[in-house]
Amino acid sequence: MVSKAVYITVRLDLESLKAEPISEEETADFIYEMNYTFTAPEGSGITIIDTEICGLNE
Numbered sequence: 148m149v150s151k152a153v154y155i156t157v158r159l160d161l162e163s164l165k166a167e168p169i170s171e172e173e174t175a176d177f178i179y180e181m182n183y184t185f186t187a188p189e190g191s192g193i194t195i196i197d198t199e200i201c202g203l204n205e
Contacts, residue, residue: 159178161177175203185198
């Protein structure tokens with residue numbers, strides 16, 4: 148069996164119902180608490196064994 152780490156960038160466009168801006172703290176909390184579920188295409192023969200949030204791009 149062979150494994151490989153691949154890094155991708157995901158953009159999130161956030162919108163809030165509150166009238167005030169979304170704070171950096173709220174953004175960080177949201178990102179780190181979000182469930183990022185990725186599944187490999189059916190029949191690809193590849194299984195995603197782990198995901199990790201490695202940081203926040205500025």
